Amino acid sequence: MQLQELLYxxxxxELVGRTDLEINALNFDSxxxxxxxxxxxxxxxxxxxxQFISQTIAQGASVIICENLPEIxxxxxxxxxxxxxxxxxxxxxxxxxxxxxxxxxxxxITGTNGKTTIATILFKLxxxxxxxxxxxxxxxxxxxxxxxxxxxxxPNPIALNALxxxxxxxxxxxxxxxxxxxxxxxxxxxxxxxSGGVFSNxxxxxxxxxxxxxxxxxxxKTFFDTLPKSAFALANIDDKNGSVMLQNTKAHKKSxxxxxxxxxxxxxxxxxxxxxxxxxxxxxVYFKLVxxxxxxxxxxxxxxxxxxxxxxxxxxxxxxxLTGAEGRFxxxxxxxxxxxxxxxxxxxxxxxxxxxxxANIRKGTEQVITVIGCGGDRDKTKRPIMAQVACDWxxxxxxxxxxxxxxxxxxxxxxxxxxxxPTNKRKTLSILDRKEAIKTACxxxxxxxxxxxxxxxxxxxxxxxxxxxxxxDKEILLExxxxxx
Ligand SMILES: CC(=O)N[C@H]1[C@@H](OP(=O)(O)OP(=O)(O)OC[C@H]2O[C@@H](n3ccc(=O)[nH]c3=O)[C@H](O)[C@@H]2O)O[C@H](CO)[C@@H](O)[C@@H]1O[C@H](C)C(=O)N[C@@H](C)C(=O)N[C@H](CCC(=O)O)C(=O)O
Ligand SMILES: Nc1ncnc2c1ncn2[C@@H]1O[C@H](COP(=O)(O)OP(=O)(O)OP(=O)(O)O)[C@@H](O)[C@H]1O
Ligand SMILES: N[C@H](CCC[C@H](N)C(=O)O)C(=O)O
Ligand SMILES: [Mg+2]
Numbered sequence: 001m002q003l004q005e006l007l008y009x010x011x012x013x014e015l016v017g018r019t020d021l022e023i024n025a026l027n028f029d030s031x032x033x034x035x036x037x038x039x040x041x042x043x044x045x046x047x048x049x050x051q052f053i054s055q056t057i058a059q060g061a062s063v064i065i066c067e068n069l070p071e072i073x074x075x076x077x078x079x080x081x082x083x084x085x086x087x088x089x090x091x092x093x094x095x096x097x098x099x100x101x102x103x104x105x106x107x108x109i110t111g112t113n114g115k116t117t118i119a120t121i122l123f124k125l126x127x128x129x130x131x132x133x134x135x136x137x138x139x140x141x142x143x144x145x146x147x148x149x150x151x152x153x154x155p156n157p158i159a160l161n162a163l164x165x166x167x168x169x170x171x172x173x174x175x176x177x178x179x180x181x182x183x184x185x186x187x188x189x190x191x192x193x194x195s196g197g198v199f200s201n202x203x204x205x206x207x208x209x210x211x212x213x214x215x216x217x218x219x220x221k222t223f224f225d226t227l228p229k230s231a232f233a234l235a236n237i238d239d240k241n242g243s244v245m246l247q248n249t250k251a252h253k254k255s256x257x258x259x260x261x262x263x264x265x266x267x268x269x270x271x272x273x274x275x276x277x278x279x280x281x282x283x284x285v286y287f288k289l290v291x292x293x294x295x296x297x298x299x300x301x302x303x304x305x306x307x308x309x310x311x312x313x314x315x316x317x318x319x320x321x322l323t324g325a326e327g328r329f330x331x332x333x334x335x336x337x338x339x340x341x342x343x344x345x346x347x348x349x350x351x352x353x354x355x356x357x358x359a360n361i362r363k364g365t366e367q368v369i370t371v372i373g374c375g376g377d378r379d380k381t382k383r384p385i386m387a388q389v390a391c392d393w394x395x396x397x398x399x400x401x402x403x404x405x406x407x408x409x410x411x412x413x414x415x416x417x418x419x420x421x422p423t424n425k426r427k428t429l430s431i432l433d434r435k436e437a438i439k440t441a442c443x444x445x446x447x448x449x450x451x452x453x454x455x456x457x458x459x460x461x462x463x464x465x466x467x468x469x470x471x472x473d474k475e476i477l478l479e480x481x482x483x484x485x
Contacts, residue, residue, distance in 0.1 A: 001096065003063055003078065006038070009091045009191065010082065014069060017078030023063060026096055026158055027056075028089060035060035040089045043067065045209075049085070065089070090190025093157040100164035102193040104134070104172050107304060108179040110220050111200030111236075113350045115153070115178040117289075117297045118198060120325035122176040122304055128318045129310060134167035136160070136177035139326055139458045143167050154183030157190065164192075174308070181206055181219040189223070196307060197227050198300050199235040199245045203349035208379040217241060227251040232307045236296055237262055254307060256299045258292075264303035268295050272361050273331070273339075285316050290329050291357035297324075327457025329354065330474060334481035338442070339450045342473045344457025346375065346402070348385040351454055355393035358450055366448040367395040369441045373402030373434065373455055374412055383412065384419025391424035394452070396444060399430045400437035402455045403463040434462060435476055442480035453477060 004019040024036030030052035033039050039056040041049035041064065053070050063078045064070075065088050072079065082088045094101065107122070109115045116138045123135035123142060135142040138153040143166045154177065155163065167175050179197075183189055202217060210216040224233050224245045233251040235242040238259045246253045256264040269284070270277035276287045276295055280302060287298055298319065305315045331341040341358070345351045351372065358368055370390045374383045390397045399416050401409040413430050420428050431437040441451045453473045461468035 003038070006092045006095045007080075008095055010080075010088055012080055013083060014081035015078070016069070016072060016080075017063075017075070019078065021062060021078065026089070026093060027061075028085075028156070028158070030056045030059075033059045033061050035062075037061050038063040038065060038092070040085050040092075041066040042085050042089070065092070084187065086187040087190050090157040090187050090192075093161040094191040096158075097161040097165040098168075099191075099193070100161060100168040101175075101191075103168045104164070105174045105195040105308065106164070106192060107174065107176050107196040107198065107308075108189070108192075108194050108223060109176065109198045109200065109300075110179040110181070110184075110223050111198075111239075112203045112205050112347055113345075113353070114200035114293065114297050114300070115180075116325045116344075117294070117328055118200060118300045118304075119176040119178050121297065121301045121319070121322055124322050125301060125305060125315065125318055126174050126176070128322070129305075129314065131174055132170060132172045134163070134170075134172045134175035134177075136163060136175065137325070138178060144170050144172055146170075152183075153178045153180040154188050157188050160188060160192075179223055181216055182209060184219045184223050185210070194227055194231050196232045196234065196304065197224055197249075197251065198304055199224070199233075199239075199242060200296065200300060201236055201239040201349070202241040203347060204379075204382055204385065205347045206379055207381055208377075217244065221245055221248075224249040224251070234264075234300065234303050234307060236300065238296070252307075254303060256296075256303045258295060258299070264299055264306070266295055266299045266302075268292055271295075271357070280316065281312065283313070283316055285320050287320055288322065289324050290331075290361070291353065292360070293353045293357070294324065294329070325458070327459070327474070329357070330457075332474070332478060332481060337447045338445045338481055340442075340477040340481050341450065341452045342457060342477065343452060343454050344459075345454045346386075348382055348389050351386050351389045352393065354452065354454065355389070358452065359393060362450060363448075366450060367445070368393070368450045368452065369396045369398070369445055370394040370452045370454060371398045371400055371434075371437050371441050372416075372452075373400045373409075374416055375403045375455075376405035376407030376409070376412055378405075380415055383415040384417075386419070387416035387428075388419035388421070388424075390454070391420055391428060395427060396441075397424075397428045398437045398441055399428060400434045401432055401462070402434070403459075403461075405463055406465055409464075434471065434473075438473065438476045439480055442477070451477070 462471035
């Protein structure tokens with residue numbers, strides 16, 4: 001492909017060299033650059049890509065996209081100065097892959113909690129409705145039936161557009177993708193054509209990256225502010241930020257809610273371990289998903305399907321048969337009737353929701369034992385709050401490790417302990433080794449008790465200093481609670 005074909009939509013501040021040259025691939029990582037590549041120099045959180053420019057030229061890069069022009073060393077290389085390299089990368093990655101997002105219906109889902117659940121159920125639903133469909137999510141990506149491992153919730157623009165092209169080539173009509181706040185801030189979704197956007201909720205997370213709640217909110221809102229007129233914007237208006245998301249969007253504004261008037265409305269009739277019984281848009285329907293927060297997720301899915309012009313009764317019938325995403329309120333019952341739940345709750349709000357759900361459906365006499373940790377190299381301010389919520393809503397709590405990454409796991413537990421009040425101390429244990437923590441919870445549990453293992457959900461690893469060792473909460477629960485299976 002010729003460089004000039006990649007430059008549609010790019011505002012060039014300065015150009016040195018030819019644009020009528022054949023290029024190989026796009027690359028933002030110097031370590032992967034080969035002959036004929038375009039290298040994008042990005043200022044990151046750890047290093048500045050500009051410092052690798054000469055190295056990439058030595059490796060054969062023929063085009064450099066940057067925010068500051070280096071001293072021109074090689075007149076065979078084309079240098080393009082832009083305002084923001086990440087924005088240019090998004091647009092050029094789209095051009096490189098033939099702007100696949102415009103050739104299917106792309107729906108983005110954003111919010112602190114519920115993105116994976118909503119995107120996954122939409123993917124399953126649209127496949128059941130008979131469409132070829134794509135999914136981009138935290139757990140796994142899918143090009144219709146083909147699974148593609150996920151590295152991020154929202155991939156980088158090159159991986160993202162490559163996936164979308166694969167979906168278009170496979171004949172997919174729809175793609176449901178999670179849009180993380182990191183992705184919006186880092187312009188990973190730049191240049192994509194969305195047919196719709198969905199907002200679930202906004203609570204405490206990622207303040208290490210965004211610094212303030214306002215900046216976090218703004219990142220989410222930017223996604224809605226940039227939706228085109230032809231798209232729909234569907235927001236949960238029971239969340240106080242739902243209407244903020246809709247404030248300035250050009251898209252068709254639509255709302256969903258359980259507690260007030262909205263375009264899509266539901267009422268919880270029953271909420272138990274066997275599932276939810278809802279009145280949804282005046283239809284009485286049973287669902288397999290558990291917990292009132294899933295009533296919101298189901299309503300978001302239902303609203304999206306109706307906005308995508310699907311038949312109401314067909315949608316509700318199929319939805320009532322579907323299960324949620326892996327590791328989200330995923331539970332087993334032992335032979336002596338101990339319930340073990342694996343859930344991806346890793347924010348204060350999610351922990352509160354999952355424990356509220358358990359509180360609402362427990363019979364009353366049984367103990368709730370929670371095993372919980374907080375991730376390293378992530379928002380430190382959520383640690384004491386998560387521990388406090390866990391203690392306030394459980395009979396026993398075991399604080400443990402969850403992906404310490406480059407941090408000292410003992411120090412993370414110490415941050416969590418700050419949130420344990422003196423009265424809560426007596427019901428709290430700290431056990432560094434997560435496997436031992438889960439084992440201890442299983443030993444403490446008696447018939448009828450409920451164990452919640454929170455934070456890792458579908459994850460199959462424990463990440464320590466850049467190394468991911470096999471670890472699976474559900475596997476350990478199964479082994480401990482069903483020793484003969
Ligand atoms: C904080 C964050 O989002 N970091 C992402 C970011 O890395 P960075 O800004 O730290 O990059 P950097 O290391 O400073 O490097 C800057 C630039 O120099 C380049 N470089 C660097 C070194 C070198 O030798 N040569 C070179 O060219 C890098 O490729 C990069 O382009 O850009 C990288 C390339 O796209 C991402 O892989 C990386 O994700 C890291 C691994 C990450 O953990 N991200 C998490 C926080 C994340 O994105 N999470 C969200 C949401 C999670 C959720 O709630 O679901 C997600 O969407 O997954
Ligand atoms: N609508 C919701 N409101 C509040 N909490 C929710 C909601 N949906 C799910 N949760 C809780 O949040 C956890 C994560 O859910 P899910 O994976 O769907 O969210 P996510 O937004 O994709 O998270 P991440 O940003 O980490 O990918 C669940 O395990 C559950 O405890
Ligand atoms: N995808 C999110 C949640 C990870 C959950 C938890 N297991 C952790 O490692 O903090 C993140 O990267 O912040
Ligand atoms: Mg997710």
